[in-house]
Amino acid sequence: MTTKPNIKSWRDLNIGGVIESGTSEHFKTGGWRSKVPIWQEKNCIQCMNCWAFCPDDAIKVKDGKRAEYDYEFCKGCGICAEECPKTTQAINAIKKEDPNIEIDSWDGAENPKFREKAAILMVSIKEAKEKFGIK
Amino acid sequence: MQKTIVARTGNEAVAEAMRQINPDVCAAYPITPATEIMQIFSTFVADGLVKTNLITAESEHSAMSACVGSAASGARTMTATAAQGLALMHEILYIASGLRLPIVMADVNRALSGPINIHCDHSDTMAERDSGWIQIFSENSQEAYDNLIQAVRIAEHKDVLLPAMVTTDGFIISHGMERLEMYPDEEIQKFIGEYKPAYNLLNVENPITVGSLVLTDYYMEHKRAQHEAMKNSVKVIKDIGKEFGKIFGKEYDMIEKYKIDDADYILICLGSTAGTTKVAVEELRQEGMKVGLVKIRVFRPFPAEDIVNAIKNAKSVAILDRSESLSTQAGPVATEVKAALYDAAINIPIKPYIYGLGGREIYVEQIKNVFKSIKDLKKTEPVSYLGVKE
Numbered sequence: 001m002t003t004k005p006n007i008k009s010w011r012d013l014n015i016g017g018v019i020e021s022g023t024s025e026h027f028k029t030g031g032w033r034s035k036v037p038i039w040q041e042k043n044c045i046q047c048m049n050c051w052a053f054c055p056d057d058a059i060k061v062k063d064g065k066r067a068e069y070d071y072e073f074c075k076g077c078g079i080c081a082e083e084c085p086k087t088t089q090a091i092n093a094i095k096k097e098d099p100n101i102e103i104d105s106w107d108g109a110e111n112p113k114f115r116e117k118a119a120i121l122m123v124s125i126k127e128a129k130e131k132f133g134i135k
Numbered sequence: 136m137q138k139t140i141v142a143r144t145g146n147e148a149v150a151e152a153m154r155q156i157n158p159d160v161c162a163a164y165p166i167t168p169a170t171e172i173m174q175i176f177s178t179f180v181a182d183g184l185v186k187t188n189l190i191t192a193e194s195e196h197s198a199m200s201a202c203v204g205s206a207a208s209g210a211r212t213m214t215a216t217a218a219q220g221l222a223l224m225h226e227i228l229y230i231a232s233g234l235r236l237p238i239v240m241a242d243v244n245r246a247l248s249g250p251i252n253i254h255c256d257h258s259d260t261m262a263e264r265d266s267g268w269i270q271i272f273s274e275n276s277q278e279a280y281d282n283l284i285q286a287v288r289i290a291e292h293k294d295v296l297l298p299a300m301v302t303t304d305g306f307i308i309s310h311g312m313e314r315l316e317m318y319p320d321e322e323i324q325k326f327i328g329e330y331k332p333a334y335n336l337l338n339v340e341n342p343i344t345v346g347s348l349v350l351t352d353y354y355m356e357h358k359r360a361q362h363e364a365m366k367n368s369v370k371v372i373k374d375i376g377k378e379f380g381k382i383f384g385k386e387y388d389m390i391e392k393y394k395i396d397d398a399d400y401i402l403i404c405l406g407s408t409a410g411t412t413k414v415a416v417e418e419l420r421q422e423g424m425k426v427g428l429v430k431i432r433v434f435r436p437f438p439a440e441d442i443v444n445a446i447k448n449a450k451s452v453a454i455l456d457r458s459e460s461l462s463t464q465a466g467p468v469a470t471e472v473k474a475a476l477y478d479a480a481i482n483i484p485i486k487p488y489i490y491g492l493g494g495r496e497i498y499v500e501q502i503k504n505v506f507k508s509i510k511d512l513k514k515t516e517p518v519s520y521l522g523v524k525e
């Protein structure tokens with residue numbers, strides 16, 4: 001089945017290219033990401049710094065609390081990790097092309113091995129073992 | 136209508152027009168020779184004579200950016216600048232026209248550096264001739280005042296919706312005191328009417344996206360639409376010029392024709408030099424030489440047809456350019472007039488001149504010599520410099 005493309009003439013365009021709002025929802029830009037932020041929920045103190053500073057809308061809020069990342073839109077700038085109070089160790093942003101764990105796409109953030117790596121990089125291996133139960 | 140006759144410099148006349156237009160927002164940054172416009176206007180703001188929100192930006196780039204934001208929010212928006220200031224706005228000028236925002240700007244023509252110079256030539260305005268702005272040149276303070284008022288109507292017209300700049304020649308007009316006929320505030324307000332923006336970024340009932348990315352799929356279509364708006368503006372400029380004449384007593388068109396009906400030799404120029412040329416025309420006619428002037432009032436859109444019709448019966452034509460495009464062909468005015476003649480398949484001998492750069496004076500005697508130089512012109516000549524030290 002072929003669908004006829006919706007081609008508009010220059011006469012039919014909105015003046016100045018003005019369009020309806022919220023169109024960025026259609027463009028999943030998470031693929032641009034070079035770093036992947038990883039959130040450790042149990043260390044999070046719910047200060048909402050990350051949510052306030054994220055230049056996109058990639059940090060979700062559920063029932064008034066910080067929830068998981070929306071990796072479809074997170075551009076991996078690492079600002080959330082910078083703004084997260086350092087004493088909490090709740091966010092780490094690591095390079096997504098880590099050859100050891102073969103992560104190369106946004107959904108790689110769901111990979112448990114990747115999350116483990118992020119946790120280890122955030123603190124010393126000893127602390128990672130204690131804090132996050134890494135073997 | 137009760138007209139008030141006053142003595143005003145070009146900058147004062149422009150500031151008075153802005154007071155009477157009473158825009159919602161002005162964002163500007165000072166630069167010689169345009170500084171006075173906003174300085175005078177700021178006293179109107181301080182005295183409560185206008186309701187304008189005056190934004191004193193930190194650069195011209197910021198000033199024009201603020202104008203874009205303001206106009207996109209549905210506010211009637213104006214600014215003023217010159218030379219380097221206009222050049223610093225360059226990037227945002229294209230955004231203003233691309234977003235189809237009817238911002239009105241007073242530009243005081245001044246030479247672009249370098250070498251650094253503060254005096255008049257048209258290089259600043261000509262450098263922006265492809266930026267999608269309507270460009271209206273003024274011969275004197277009165278025209279600057281009249282043009283600015285009309286520019287608001289032209290820019291905001293629903294078939295146009297393009298930004299417009301009205302220019303005055305730096306120092307020659309901007310700082311020269313002249314007789315100015317001012318019209319009553321309420322007549323100006325009635326003439327420009329209420330501004331009905333095409334869209335409004337601040338309308339929370341109807342949220343919109345302004346300035347979104349348009350790549351290979353539709354960028355070209357947007358330019359085509361701008362092209363059409365520019366074409367439409369010709370009729371609008373003419374209609375509004377006529378309407379202005381009916382109400383205020385002086386009609387305006389794309390070009391002004393001065394004693395060309397029986398003229399063998401015609402000179403084309405724009406800005407304050409047109410005034411000097413009129414004197415030269417009078418003097419030469421007394422000496423028996425049939426000469427005339429075509430003054431280009433609107434350079435963008437380019438009035439190709441009007442110019443061709445005005446000069447087609449002349450024996451030869453001289454064209455004065457007050458800017459150098461350094462193409463080594465000729466200045467922008469001569470180049471475009473020649474293209475217009477080619478399109479009309481008319482081959483009149485042309486002598487293009489470059490003159491008046493960086494404020495170099497131009498005298499009646501020199502213009503008379505220009506007319507004399509085309510008396511026996513048999514074919515089009517390469518560009519030459521007028522008034523340069525050889």
Ligand code: SF4
Pocket residue numbers: 037053054055056058059069073074075076077078079080081093
């Ligand atoms: S990395 Fe940047 S884009 Fe991604 S969630 Fe953190 S702040 Fe937002």
Ligand code: SF4
Pocket residue numbers: 039043044045046047048049050051066080083084085088090091
């Ligand atoms: S900044 Fe850190 S501690 Fe604060 S809400 Fe975000 S993840 Fe939790």
